[in-house]
Amino acid sequence: MPIKKYVANSSGQFGAEILKKIEAGFKEASIIAKEKLKADKIDVIFVNAPRNIIPEIGIGGYAPGPYNIYVSLDPKFTTFSVEDMVLTILHESHHCMRWRKPGYGKTLGEAMISEGLATLFEEEYNGKTPIYPQVKIKESEIKK
Numbered sequence: 001m002p003i004k005k006y007v008a009n010s011s012g013q014f015g016a017e018i019l020k021k022i023e024a025g026f027k028e029a030s031i032i033a034k035e036k037l038k039a040d041k042i043d044v045i046f047v048n049a050p051r052n053i054i055p056e057i058g059i060g061g062y063a064p065g066p067y068n069i070y071v072s073l074d075p076k077f078t079t080f081s082v083e084d085m086v087l088t089i090l091h092e093s094h095h096c097m098r099w100r101k102p103g104y105g106k107t108l109g110e111a112m113i114s115e116g117l118a119t120l121f122e123e124e125y126n127g128k129t130p131i132y133p134q135v136k137i138k139e140s141e142i143k144k
Contacts, residue, residue, distance in 0.1 A: 001041040003030040003093075008047045013075040022046050022073075025085025032086070032125065033093040042096050043068050044089060050074035056131055057081070061088040066099035087122045087130065094118040 005026045007014065014022070026044060033039035045068065052060040052072035058080035060072035069092040073080070098104055098114050105111040119133050 003033060003039060003042045003044060005030075006043060006045045008045060011048065013048055014046075014073065015075070015078070017078050018073065018075065021080065021082050021085060022071075025082045025089065028082070029086045029089035029093070033090060036121075036125075037093055037097050039093045039097055041067055042093060044071060044092075045069065046071045046073060048073060048075055050076070053077065054132060057084045059084050059088050061092040063092040063095035063099065066096050069093065069096060083126065087126060090125055091118045091122050091130075094121045 005022070007019065007022060009019075030039075030044075033042075047070055049060070049070075049072035052062070052070075053074050054060055058074060058077035062070045062072070064070070069089065071085070071088060071092075095104060095114060095118055098117070103110075104114045116133075119130055122130050
């Protein structure tokens with residue numbers, strides 16, 4: 001079964017530039033996800049959800065279970081990169097496949113492992129650490 005794309009754009013707020021990036025990012029990511037993860041039976045739904053994006057890259061992703069990925073976009077943020085679109089879909093595809101077996105995780109520790117593995121998959125693909133795991137934690141924060 002294929003990985004399918006759905007663009008929720010009844011408002012028409014995703015213009016031609018964004019739609020072109022969605023198509024390019026989805027196409028590349030689905031090929032890689034199928035090849036590297038044996039991913040299948042996933043619906044990737046692109047939605048207008050500015051509150052759910054990572055502000056630095058203009059895209060957000062969420063995989064609530066084994067068969068769906070939501071990619072959040074802000075129609076006013078047209079400068080996001082196709083590469084970040086690809087990485088978001090790959091990250092979330094990794095989660096979908098873990099949801100199937102062994103599972104995403106039921107504890108904070110297990111969820112942290114799932115997030116770490118999906119992040120490492122992104123790194124493996126493009127050779128760069130994503131921005132979101134790069135934080136500096138102060139000693140006082142660690143003690144808390």
